[in-house]
Amino acid sequence: AQTVTQSQPEMSVQEAETVTLSCTYDTSESDYYLFWYKQPPSRQMILVIRQEAYKQQNATENRFSVNFQKAAKSFSLKISDSQLGDAAMYFCAYRTLSVGTPLVFGKGTRLSVIA
Amino acid sequence: DVKVTQSSRYLVKRTGEKVFLECVQDMDHENMFWYRQDPGLGLRLIYFSYDVKMKEKGDIPEGYSVSREKKERFSLILESASTNQTSMYLCASSLTAGPPLEIDTQYFGPGTRLTVL
Numbered sequence: 123a124q125t126v127t128q129s130q131p132e133m134s135v136q137e138a139e140t141v142t143l144s145c146t147y148d149t150s151e152s153d154y155y156l157f158w159y160k161q162p163p164s165r166q167m168i169l170v171i172r173q174e175a176y177k178q179q180n181a182t183e184n185r186f187s188v189n190f191q192k193a194a195k196s197f198s199l200k201i202s203d204s205q206l207g208d209a210a211m212y213f214c215a216y217r218t219l220s221v222g223t224p225l226v227f228g229k230g231t232r233l234s235v236i237a
Numbered sequence: 238d239v240k241v242t243q244s245s246r247y248l249v250k251r252t253g254e255k256v257f258l259e260c261v262q263d264m265d266h267e268n269m270f271w272y273r274q275d276p277g278l279g280l281r282l283i284y285f286s287y288d289v290k291m292k293e294k295g296d297i298p299e300g301y302s303v304s305r306e307k308k309e310r311f312s313l314i315l316e317s318a319s320t321n322q323t324s325m326y327l328c329a330s331s332l333t334a335g336p337p338l339e340i341d342t343q344y345f346g347p348g349t350r351l352t353v354l
Contacts, residue, residue, distance in 0.1 A: 131277070159345075167327065167345035213279060221333050221340055222268040222287045224295060229279035 124149045126216050128228035135204045136236050142189075143199045143231045145214030151175075153219050156190070156197045161211040161230075170212070173197065201233075209235045240264070241346035243328055249352045256315040258349050260328030267333040269311035270343065271295075271303065274325040283326075286311055287333065318353045325350050 126147045135141035147156070158170040173181045173190050181188050185205075189198045201208055211232050215225040244259035260269065268287050272280040272295075282295030284303040292303050300322060304312040311330075315322055328346040332339050 128279075165325070165348045167329075169342055172342070222285075222331065224270055224282045224285050225280075225329075225343060227272075227280040229277060 124151075124154075124216050124218075124226045126214050126226050126228040128212075128214050128231050130231045131229070132232045132234070134234040134236055135201070135208075137204055137206060139204055140200060140202045141204055141233065143201075143212050143214075143233065145197045145199070145228055147195050147197065147214070147216050147226075149195070149216065151218060155217045155219070156188075157215040157217070157225065158186070158188070158197075158199045159213045159215060159227075160208075161213065162207075163210070167213075171199070204235050206235050206237060209233060241328060241330055241344050243326075243346040243349050245349050246347060247350050247352075249354065250315075250318050251354055252319060254315075254318050254353075256318045256351065256353075258313040258315075258326055258328075258351070260311045260313070260330075260346055261309055262330040262344070263309065264330070264332075264344075265308065266330035266344075267308070268331045269305065270329040270331075271301075271311065271313045272327045272329065273297065274327055274348070280327065283313065318351075320353050323351060323353045 154175045156173045160170045161167045171183045185202045211230045213230045214228040241262045270285040271283040286292045286305040302314045326349045329343040331343045
């Protein structure tokens, strides 16, 4: 079974600085999807960024980028120029290529942003 | 924009009560999911459905059942609520067919915080 591990339960960053959240996963599949979801204190979970395993290029979305290391099964999220609104729980998630299959989530990292 | 709504943000029930949590999505998504979120445990899948009247067990289905009579609505049922079912419940939906970026994305509702006394 696939598993997703987030080894940092909590992290903090100064406003305008850069922070990296770690995620590793375990799978025997060769192709799959990886996601980072953000859950602000209001609780609505939203997608931050996604990566297709068959793509070599790391995904980027404005201030958010990933470092995808397929051989190491590592998928870290980098947040540049951190803002107060980035404070949230961040979940790393995995999904197989089969359409309609559920996500497998890590336990989350709580990010605090210090003004 | 996709909208996933859940019937209640907060719910308090007594042990032994039958509890219904409702989830509705307005974007004609085929797939719907129920997750449970607990501190330190992340999100765990309870049940999911890929079509009307179809359901699949997730990782922690014990003590729960689901109903999907209409495409837009997916209900989670606690037949006899227990205190260990106190949790945050999140519903999500996704497309089976459509633009690639859309079919890969699950959209979440705001969650229902259930307390069982």
